[in-house]
Amino acid sequence: MRRISRITVAGAATASLALALSACGGTSTDSSSDSKGDKGLAIAYDVGGKGDQSFNDAAYAGLEEAKKEFGYETADLEPTEGETDTDKQQRLESLAKQGYDPVIGIGYAYAPAVKEAAAKFPDTTFGIVDDSTVEAKNVADLVFSEEEASYLAGVAAAKSTKTDVVGFVGGVDIPLIHKFQAGFAQGVKDTDSKVKVISQYLTQTAEEGGFSSPDKGKTAAEGQIEKKADVVYAAAGLSGQGVIEAAAANKIWAIGVDSDQYQQEALAKYKDSILTSAMKDVAKAVYNLAKSVEDGKPETGIVRGDLKTGEVGLSNSNPKFADDTELQDAIKTAKEKIISGEIKVKSS
Numbered sequence: 001m002r003r004i005s006r007i008t009v010a011g012a013a014t015a016s017l018a019l020a021l022s023a024c025g026g027t028s029t030d031s032s033s034d035s036k037g038d039k040g041l042a043i044a045y046d047v048g049g050k051g052d053q054s055f056n057d058a059a060y061a062g063l064e065e066a067k068k069e070f071g072y073e074t075a076d077l078e079p080t081e082g083e084t085d086t087d088k089q090q091r092l093e094s095l096a097k098q099g100y101d102p103v104i105g106i107g108y109a110y111a112p113a114v115k116e117a118a119a120k121f122p123d124t125t126f127g128i129v130d131d132s133t134v135e136a137k138n139v140a141d142l143v144f145s146e147e148e149a150s151y152l153a154g155v156a157a158a159k160s161t162k163t164d165v166v167g168f169v170g171g172v173d174i175p176l177i178h179k180f181q182a183g184f185a186q187g188v189k190d191t192d193s194k195v196k197v198i199s200q201y202l203t204q205t206a207e208e209g210g211f212s213s214p215d216k217g218k219t220a221a222e223g224q225i226e227k228k229a230d231v232v233y234a235a236a237g238l239s240g241q242g243v244i245e246a247a248a249a250n251k252i253w254a255i256g257v258d259s260d261q262y263q264q265e266a267l268a269k270y271k272d273s274i275l276t277s278a279m280k281d282v283a284k285a286v287y288n289l290a291k292s293v294e295d296g297k298p299e300t301g302i303v304r305g306d307l308k309t310g311e312v313g314l315s316n317s318n319p320k321f322a323d324d325t326e327l328q329d330a331i332k333t334a335k336e337k338i339i340s341g342e343i344k345v346k347s348s
Contacts, residue, residue, distance in 0.1 A: 040072035042100035046107030062286030088113035147183030154187020167224035171236030217242030
């Protein structure tokens, strides 16, 4: 059942959220809640916002599931260009003041904001995706073993290449994306040591557009294709769309990330070039936190998804991938060895 602390504050005027939007980014809300104004899950997007067909859209899918399941009002807020940590903090605090609970920052960049907002609103549960540094009694750090799914992507790439050259495109040169690169490169090399991995990061900081610039992703992929790469894996948010576009134009394989990009409507015309996607179930993590609050037992501390829990893995939507028995057997074997501990996947 809903917690009393939320119901007490849920009567806050919806107008105050609108007043905050000029500083906190745009919003989409569901106004179909009951007459008591009961509010539930709210999320604040990372760079790229809703519509990235990847990380942020996975979070939105979790919000939609919670809204359908629990029948309460939800909110999702977009980032603004050039925003500061203070802007992020104000966005989260605005949601908490409205009575939304839990409030989740989608992306590691929200760490300082979540820390401050959680201290000011101790009766609200906060979550942050892809960061494990915020330690508070009312914060859940929703993290994943991305390197494990990336290892399997490396196995798929090594088994699928005909040129013995594959590529990795990282959005921003940060430790989180290093996990994707490390797992991928290890999976490739463990599968076939002859295969060369070409790696490139688009930017040094997120502010430079590494996660939000399809044109940068396309240019990077084209450069790798010129060097004979015929499978390219992108861990670059919205920029990954450019990688997929380049792969389709050059009739090579792309490997998507975070969401099942073969199934994304905006990428439908490229889907035959998407071999698979290395997924992490952000939707499930977001929904599970909302459910834990709804049940009166909020998750807190580090909540990790990995191959063993089923919250990271490869998508099987592309029939050419799913029906390749040799490839599937190699992936299954690798997965079992990772889960058993026989294979230790590097994270850097």
